[in-house]
Amino acid sequence: MTVTRWFGLLIAVVLATATTSPAVAESYPSKPIKLILPYSPGGIIDYVGRQIAQYLGESIGQPVVAENRPGAGGITGTDVAARAAPDGYTIVLMDPAIVINPTLQPSMPYDLFKNLTTISIVSTSPEVVVVAPQLPVKSMAELVAYGKANPGKMNFASAGVGTTPHLAGELFLQRSGVTATHVPYRSIGQSYPDIMANKIQFAFSSIAGALPFTTDNRVRPIATTGTKRTPVYPDLQTVDEAGLKGFEVDLWLGVFGPAGLPNDVTTKLNAGLQKILKNPSLIKALAKVGVEPNGTAPEAGASFVKSEFQKWKKVIADGNIKPN
Amino acid sequence: MDIQSYITLGFSIALTVQNILYCFLGVFLGTVVGVLPGVGPVTTVAILLPISFTLDPVSAMILLAGIYYGAQYGGSTTAILVNIPGEASSVVTTLDGHQMAKQGRAGPALGIAAIGSFFAGCVATLLICFAAPPLAAIALKFGPPEYFSLMLCGLIAAIVLARGSILKAIGMVVLGLLLGLAGSDINSGVRRFTFDQAGLADGIEFVALSMAIYGIAEVAYNLEKKEVATQVARHIGRVWPTWSDIKLCIPSVLRGTTLGSILGVLPGGGALLAAFGAYTLEKKIASPPRRFGEGDIRGVAAPESANNAGAQTSFIPMLTLGIPSNPTMAMMIGALMIHGISPGPRVMTDRPELFWGLIASMWIGNLILVVLNLPLVGMWVKLLRIPYGLLFPAIIVFCCIGAFAVNSNAFDLYVMAFFAVVGYLCLKLDCEPAPLILGFVLGPLMEENLRRSLLMSRGDPAVFVTEPISLAFLVVAAALLLVVAAPAIRKQREQAMQE
Structure with a gap:
């Protein structure tokens, strides 16, 4: 955006506020x-x-x-x-x-x-569950089993308190009975280096955030959270298919x-x-x-x-x- | 991929029409602000920060970087022609440069400054190429504890190397850290120090803060100084130095480049320290007859090579570790973060196009600078005649537009106004704003990594000393603290800083 466009925007905003009048719906949008x-x-x-x-x-x-x-x-x-x-x-x-x-x-x-x-x-858009490549986990069922075998050992990343990746992770813990520690980041993208290094074991990520890391296998995608499979990862089960019935984010x-x-x-x-x-x-x-x-x-x-x-x-x- | 293919990748990106244009724009603006005293690259980068958000990250970094090293070229012009350093890093260039101008040798002085800078720029660019990848390979092992210790080390180094009083530097770092705490805490979601202002929910806007301190406060401070009647050297002479000048300067340029490259990498370093260091060294070891202070061309060649080398190598810690060695680099980190790129070791592996594109553009930028500077000296001289009465209001207007445009939020203007006053007070109290900006940028990152480390270690602080890389940084940090504390060394430091 150029400086002139800012000026334009400023002027537009000023004009818009100055000329607010009851909308004439028939001619909407005018x-x-x-x-x-x-x-x-x-x-x-x-x-x-x-x-x-x-x-x-x-x-x-x-x-x-x-x-x-x-x-x-x-x-x-x-x-x-x-x-x-x-x-x-x-x-x-x-x-x-x-x-x-x-x-x-x-x-x-x-x-x-x-x-x-x-x-x-x-x-x-579903979220995709990604796990650290070092983790001996290839599917959602294995993640649950691993989590149960190692209670409280795992960390999961989020994009901050109350963000969808955080709440999806919480929902997963509540539904599966697995215990894990929540580690917030500023964005889910920032957590990937730590997932690659197995300092974080799993995360619920946006597909856009996961794609650069799943295409070259630096992290392992294991499931998606929609009601049906996504065309982006057609081979991945949904969490629901994997056994947590009705789990949808x-x-x-x-x-x-x-x-x-x-x-x-x-x-x-x-x-x-x-x-x-x-x-x-x-x-x-x-x-x-x-x-x-x-x-x-x-x-x-x-x-x-x-x-x-x-x-x-x-x-x-x-x-x-x-x-x- | 090996280095060669990375370099090819870099040039393929830097040589697109768009990026050449941004590179040109950057170095051109850099030269302009370098020539103008009172307007520095930090101010300019601050003003252009919001514009850069709308570019793709590579172009944005190319533009902003160009301003920084471009200013090193421009700064010497003013120093030589009118005895006013256009940049702090050209202060020492006035000593011999202006003497040369008085003797009618302004041309060769400008020429050797440009040639020395070009040589130093090329060497420093090569150095980044070869030094950065091994550094980044180590850095891939970086997790939260390592980052925390590294940043702690960086902050302490910034204090040790700050100009002036250590106590004030510590005060400014702490103030910066505190300012960085405002906003929503990412670990708990609690809003801290927001005074129920929605505009503070995400913390103090970095652009508003930096523009206030480096733009508006600087302008206000400069207004106090009596306008120096500019005595522009009339006779410039031919720009190309004679062969004997060049022969005399070769060792100086080499020394300046080496010293500048090393000092640039250090936190708190960059162009300024490099230029001072190089001049001092040159005074001591240049071959006689030494006529330093009376127009010795080596007194221009060495610091000008050094400041450009330092400006360029200061990108190494920024790009590989995410540690800013000076305020401009802190600004660049801010720019990267707003583009959603977390600065650090992974930039090189995850975003090779950004890293290598930027490096390639630096070389192109240096080339543009030489071509730009030598023939345009006459024009830069005219630029010096723009009255401050026009220049300063323009800067303030651009700061306001810039601060508003980031979030389209008028609240950020109040933030800027408030910190303009704070920044002005700091300048009046002789407190360097650089440590404040460093504290502000690094503080939240440090806190995040500290708490993340402790979350992962389940609350065990031993993790900072059991991880070897983290331990190494803590040892360095402790050593630096010792340096500050030891009275004998402190005395020496104070002497060095006064020179």
Whole structure:
């Protein structure tokens, strides 16, 4: 981005705030839509968000401008969308942290269910379970057996307290009865050197984070966490297949807007998203990072968000996880 | 892959049109800020940090690195022509360089500075090629305990080698460590020192902090000084030194390059220490007749070779260990981390394109610098006439845009304003900001690795001494502490620093 574009952005933001008026829904969208990405450039949200922004803009007839608003594990960016005028010109792309944060954080600037509207759950992506190459473990069943034979000896990595890799690991411990020590990193990518060195024995990782290390066997993938196998690792069993029935962790992404979005705005955005998620070139771009298109209706999305909220709330309560 | 194929890989990346352009832009900007007194590479890197986030990491590093070593070339120009060091590392160049200019030999002085720098740059680049891989091979054995001890060692070295009072250096390191603690603790998720401000949930923004301290505070500090009436040397003369000049300088350039390369690797080192060291050495062992201080060309050749060699080899600890040897390198580490690359030994094995691309670009950058500098001397002289009244407001505007642009969060502007005041106070109190930045960058990493080590050892602190590499670093750290504590050595150090 050049300096002139910052100026442009600044001016655009100033103008946008200055000319906020009740949206005329019939002509929606009549000006550029802002898609907030609550994480720093470089991650999956950034990559997927920029793809979606480009395709959605072409499909909906107005530019969709992706804007990174990182901070506080996604809370900062989500809050921007929650506080925006409910006119459909400010929306946010968020991952499961949006349903985990309310349970984990002592104070939240917004209420997930009162201040946000689910527009669509756009994608789904399993996590992949990776183990240290030195570990005599080739499958999920062997990991459980090894863990039971060596209680409390193993370490598992995460991308920080309350992140999906952490909670997936907790869920695994709760379901399997294995005991292991949680070792948080700033991102799951940073933990790989220690997994390679067998200082960390296993981790639940995003596919995008795991791919560079699994392609040349520096770490060993043993299972994925979806309801079905992923095309990225077609030979890997799902955790469910491996015996932990019903174990599912989904690194889904959803598009949300502020509460009180007019129905036709939600419908238009949802239709636009559903349409582009059938575009083969977008599907191909998403597949590169192990992400598969979903594209739910708004109501189905909202009830999915509720069930995810409940699911993680229980894992957090059972694991007695809290910031302290 | 062997070194040769890595070097080929490096050049294949550095020689893309895009990367040549960024390399050119970097060294050009570097030269400009080198020429301008009061604006250093740290300030410039700080200003350009946010822009670099939008580039791919290789281009970003090429650009930022170019600024740093480019500034070493530019700094000598001002030193020779107007007797003001454009960079701190060219302070000693004024001694003989400006004398030469007064005698109408500004041309050869500029020429030998550029030639010496080019030679030193090439040698130092080669050195990185050959020294880095073995270092990185050792570093693959690095786990959390090793990292912790290494960083501890680095911080202590930064204190020992800091200019001025040791007590102040310790104070600044500790302040930096404390500032680094703010934000969400990754081990527990608790928010520390955030005063319920969402803007502090991820800690103090590095870009805002560094821009405040190196951009705004420096500007404010410079404003206090009376503007020096610049007396630009009128007669520059032909730029190419005579053959006898060159013959005289060859040993000096070689000595400067060697010393600079060594000093650059040391934590706390880099260009500045290298230039001082080289000049002192040259005064003692150059062949007579020695006319140092009266326009001896060797007094330009040696420090200018040394500062460029030092600037370049200071990338070795940064790239192989993730340890910054000076504030600019700390800034580069910050840039890498924001690109999602954890700096350290694995950069070389996991991101060979980044490592070797950067090294290849340094060689190209040095070539560009020679071509750029020799014919453009006249233009650089004009640049010196830009009044501070225009320059300083521009710097502040760019700092504000830069700090805002990282997170699009106005809170970071308040953070910057606050630390501008802090930074200014530090400068007034004669406290070097470099240890603060080092503490700020290394502190959180140290804490993470300390706690990670203890988590993995199930709380047993013995892990730091039972791991051999970790133990070695702790021994070095203890030795460095002894050096500081021993009164006799301390006296010597103080004398050396005063020179």
